[in-house]
Amino acid sequence: MTESAITGTKTTVRTYKDYARPLWRRLIISREAAVIGGLILVLIVANSTVVNFGTPITFYYLLLDVLPILLIALPMTLIIITGEIDLSVASTMGLSSVVLGTLHQGGMPLELAALVALVVGAIAGAINGFLITVVGLPSLAVTIGTLALYRGLAVGLLGTTAVTEFTKSWKDFVKSKIGDTQIPTVILIFIVLAIAFAILLHFTPFGRGIFALGLNDEAAKFSGINVERTKFILFMLSGVISALAGIYYTLRFGTARGDNATGLELSVIAAVLLGGVSIFGGRGALHGVIAGVLLIGALGSALRLASITSDVINIITGTLLVLSVVSTSFLAWLHNKRTKPGGKKTLSQAAKS
Amino acid sequence: MFQKFSRTSGVARAGAFAALAVSVALVATGCSAGTTQPGEGGEGGDANLSITFVPKNLGNAYFDTSDAGGAEAIEEFGGTYDEQAPAEGTPDGQVSFINTLTQQQVGGIALSANDPTALCDAINEARDAGVKVVTFDSDTSEDCRDLYINQATSEGIAKVQVDLIAEQIGDEGQIAILSATANATNQNAWIELMKEDLAANHPNIELVETVYGDDDDQTSFDKTEALLQTYPDLKGIVSPTTVGIAAAARYLQTSDFKGKVALTGLGTPNQMRDYVEDETVTAFALWNPADLGYLAAYATKALIEGTITGEEGDTFDAGKLGEYTVDAGGTVLLGDPYTFNAENIGEFDF
Numbered sequence: 001m002t003e004s005a006i007t008g009t010k011t012t013v014r015t016y017k018d019y020a021r022p023l024w025r026r027l028i029i030s031r032e033a034a035v036i037g038g039l040i041l042v043l044i045v046a047n048s049t050v051v052n053f054g055t056p057i058t059f060y061y062l063l064l065d066v067l068p069i070l071l072i073a074l075p076m077t078l079i080i081i082t083g084e085i086d087l088s089v090a091s092t093m094g095l096s097s098v099v100l101g102t103l104h105q106g107g108m109p110l111e112l113a114a115l116v117a118l119v120v121g122a123i124a125g126a127i128n129g130f131l132i133t134v135v136g137l138p139s140l141a142v143t144i145g146t147l148a149l150y151r152g153l154a155v156g157l158l159g160t161t162a163v164t165e166f167t168k169s170w171k172d173f174v175k176s177k178i179g180d181t182q183i184p185t186v187i188l189i190f191i192v193l194a195i196a197f198a199i200l201l202h203f204t205p206f207g208r209g210i211f212a213l214g215l216n217d218e219a220a221k222f223s224g225i226n227v228e229r230t231k232f233i234l235f236m237l238s239g240v241i242s243a244l245a246g247i248y249y250t251l252r253f254g255t256a257r258g259d260n261a262t263g264l265e266l267s268v269i270a271a272v273l274l275g276g277v278s279i280f281g282g283r284g285a286l287h288g289v290i291a292g293v294l295l296i297g298a299l300g301s302a303l304r305l306a307s308i309t310s311d312v313i314n315i316i317t318g319t320l321l322v323l324s325v326v327s328t329s330f331l332a333w334l335h336n337k338r339t340k341p342g343g344k345k346t347l348s349q350a351a352k353s
Numbered sequence: 354m355f356q357k358f359s360r361t362s363g364v365a366r367a368g369a370f371a372a373l374a375v376s377v378a379l380v381a382t383g384c385s386a387g388t389t390q391p392g393e394g395g396e397g398g399d400a401n402l403s404i405t406f407v408p409k410n411l412g413n414a415y416f417d418t419s420d421a422g423g424a425e426a427i428e429e430f431g432g433t434y435d436e437q438a439p440a441e442g443t444p445d446g447q448v449s450f451i452n453t454l455t456q457q458q459v460g461g462i463a464l465s466a467n468d469p470t471a472l473c474d475a476i477n478e479a480r481d482a483g484v485k486v487v488t489f490d491s492d493t494s495e496d497c498r499d500l501y502i503n504q505a506t507s508e509g510i511a512k513v514q515v516d517l518i519a520e521q522i523g524d525e526g527q528i529a530i531l532s533a534t535a536n537a538t539n540q541n542a543w544i545e546l547m548k549e550d551l552a553a554n555h556p557n558i559e560l561v562e563t564v565y566g567d568d569d570d571q572t573s574f575d576k577t578e579a580l581l582q583t584y585p586d587l588k589g590i591v592s593p594t595t596v597g598i599a600a601a602a603r604y605l606q607t608s609d610f611k612g613k614v615a616l617t618g619l620g621t622p623n624q625m626r627d628y629v630e631d632e633t634v635t636a637f638a639l640w641n642p643a644d645l646g647y648l649a650a651y652a653t654k655a656l657i658e659g660t661i662t663g664e665e666g667d668t669f670d671a672g673k674l675g676e677y678t679v680d681a682g683g684t685v686l687l688g689d690p691y692t693f694n695a696e697n698i699g700e701f702d703f
Contacts, residue, residue: 051457
C-alpha cells in the first residue's frame with residue numbers, strides 16, 4: 001500500500017506511519033494534546049462559572065490531593081505500555097503506611113522507618129515481578145492476588161487501630177508551601193521523578209524496549225530486549241513509588257491505618273487510560289498521563305466546589321473515562337474502515353495523476 | 354495525500370470528542386453551580402447560617418435520617434442546609450470535602466468523623482477560617498472541634514436495657530445477655546453497668562450467663578438456641594448489639610419460645626420491624642438519629658451566632674428539643690436513649 005503510493009507520487013518518501021506528518025502536527029494533533037486541551041478547558045470553564053475555584057488555595061489542595069495518583073501514575077504508565085497492569089499499588093501504599101506507623105510507634109526514627117517502608121514496597125513489587133516474569137503468570141491475576149494479600153497484611157499488622165503520632169516537622173514539611181506561593185513543596189519530589197521517568201521512557205533504549213514489548217513481546221525478545229528483566233524492574237519501581245506515595249499519604253493525614261488508600265488503584269488506572277495510554281500496550285506518553293490526572297482532579301475539585309454530591313462526581317468522571325476509551329477504539333475502527341477502501345482509492349487517484 | 358488527510362481528521366475528532374464530553378459535564382454542572390452556592394444563600398441577618406452536614410458516607414440510611422433531622426432544624430431557623438460526603442467512608446475523602454467547605458466559607462460544618470485524628474488538620478484550617486465545626490455520632494480529638502453531640506452515655510444505654518427487660522418479664526426471673534465479642538470495649542462497659550443496676554435495683558432478676566455471638570449473624574443465632582436449651586426457665590434475653598438482637602429475634606420468631614421469652618437490647622428499626630410487628634419483640638432501644646442531627650444543627654447555629662463558645666456550662670436553645678447545656682470536654686448529651694415499639698417504629702427508616 002505504501003509502496004504503491006511511493007511509485008505513484010514522486011515527492012513522497014518512505015516513512016513510518018506514525019512519522020508520516022510533520023513534527024508540529026504530530027505534537028498538536030494527538031491524543032495527549034486532546035487531554036491537555038480538555039484540562040485547559042476545564043480550568044477555564046471552572047474558573048469562570050464556579051465561585052472560589054480560581055484561587056491559589058484551590059490549586060494547593062488540588063495538588064496535595066492528586067499527588068499520590070500523580071506519583072503512582074508514573075510507573076503505572078510504563079507498566080501499561082508494556083501491556084501489563086499492576087492492581088496492587090493501593091494495597092502496597094496501605095502496607096507501607098502500616099509498616100511506617102508500626103515501626104515509628106515502636107520507637108524507630110521516622111526517617112529510618114520510612115526507608116524500611118520503601119524497602120517493603122520494593123519487596124512487594126519484586127514479588128509481583130517474580131510471579132509475572134519468572135513463574136510466567138498473567139499480571140492481572142497476580143496483582144489481583146497481591147492486592148488482597150498486601151491489604152490483608154496491612155490490616156493484619158495494625159488491626160482496626162491506627163498510629164497517629166508522627167514527628168511534627170515531617171508532617172509540617174508535607175503540607176509546607178514553596179516560599180510565599182501556594183505551591184506545595186512535595187510537588188518538587190514529583191517533578192524530579194516525572195523528569196526521570198520521562199527520560200527513562202522517551203529517551204533511553206530501555207524506554208524504547210518498553211514500547212516494543214507492548215507492541216509485540218516476541219518481536220521485542222528477538223530484537224535483543226531482555227523482556228523479563230524489563231518487566232521485573234518496572235514492577236519493582238511500581239512497588240517503591242507506591243510505598244513512597246503511602247509514606248506521603250500517612251504523613252499528610254497523620255494516620256497510619258490498614259485501610260489507607262483503599263481503591264486508589266482505580267483512580268490511577270483511570271487517569272493513565274484517560275491520558276492516552278493504550279490498555280493493549282505499545283502506546284502512550286507521560287505528559288498525556290499527567291494531564292489526565294490533573295484533569296480528573298480539577299474536574300472533581302470544581303464539582304465539589306459547585307456543591308455537587310460525590311455520587312454525581314463519580315458518575316461524571318466514570319462517563320468521561322468510558323467516553324475517552326470508547327472514542328479511541330471507535331475512531332480507530334472508523335479509521336480502518338475508511339482507509340481500507342480508501343487505500344484503493346489512493347492507488348487509483350495516484351495512478352490518474 | 355488522501356490517506357493522510359483522513360487520518361488527521363480522525364485524531365482531530367478524538368480531540369473534539371473529549372473536549373465535547375468535558376464541556377457537557379461542566380456545563381451541566383456549571384448551571385447548577387450558580388444556584389447551590391451555600392456561601393451566598395445563607396446570609397440571614399449578620400450571621401452566616403449556611404450549615405453543611407458531612408456524614409461518614411452517602412447512601413447510609415442512618416445518616417439520611419440524621420441529616421434530615423438537621424435539615425428540619427436549619428429550615429426552622431432560616432439557614433441554608435447542604436449535605437456533602439464521600440461515596441465511601443474514608444477519612445481522606447472527608448478531608449477533600451472539608452477543604453472545599455473551608456474555601457466556600459460556610460458558616461458551620463456538622464461532621465461524623467471517619468477517623469479521630471486524620472481530619473484534624475483539615476478541621477483546624479476550617480476553624481482558622483472562621484468555620485464552626487460540630488461533630489456528631491463519631492467524635493474527633495477534643496482539640497479539633499468546637500462541640501461534640503454525644504448520642505448517649507454508657508449509663509443511659511445500660512439503664513434503658515435493664516428497665517426494658519425488667520418491665521417485659523415482670524421484674525423477676527432468669528435472664529441472659531447475648532453480647533458481641535468477648536473483648537468489645539463498649540459492650541463490656543455496658544454489661545458491667547447493667548450488672549450493677551440489676552444488683553442494686555432488681556434483686557429478683559438473676560443474670561445466668563453472658564454469651565458472645567462475635568457480632569456474627571450465624572454465631573449469634575446458634576448461641577441463642579444454646580441459651581434456650583441450657584436454661585429452660587429463661588425469661589428474657591438482652592442483646593446490646595444490633596447484630597445479636599436481630600439474630601436472636603430471628604431464632605425466637607420461628608421457635609416455640611416466641612412470646613414466652615422476652616428479647617430486648619440495641620437494634621435499628623429496619624432490622625427489627627418484622628419482629629416488632631409480629632410481636633416477637635415488644636420494645637428495644639437506640640438513640641434517635643433524627644434528633645441527633647436536629648440538635649447538631651442547633652448547636653452549630655448557637656456557635657455561629659456567638660451565643661455559646663463551647664465552654665462547659667454554656668446553654669443554648671434547640672427548638673423542639675428544649676434547652677441544652679454543654680458538659681465537660683465540649684460535649685452535649687442528646688439525652689436518654691430512645692425506645693422503639695409497635696406504635697412508633699413506623700416513623701423510622703434507618
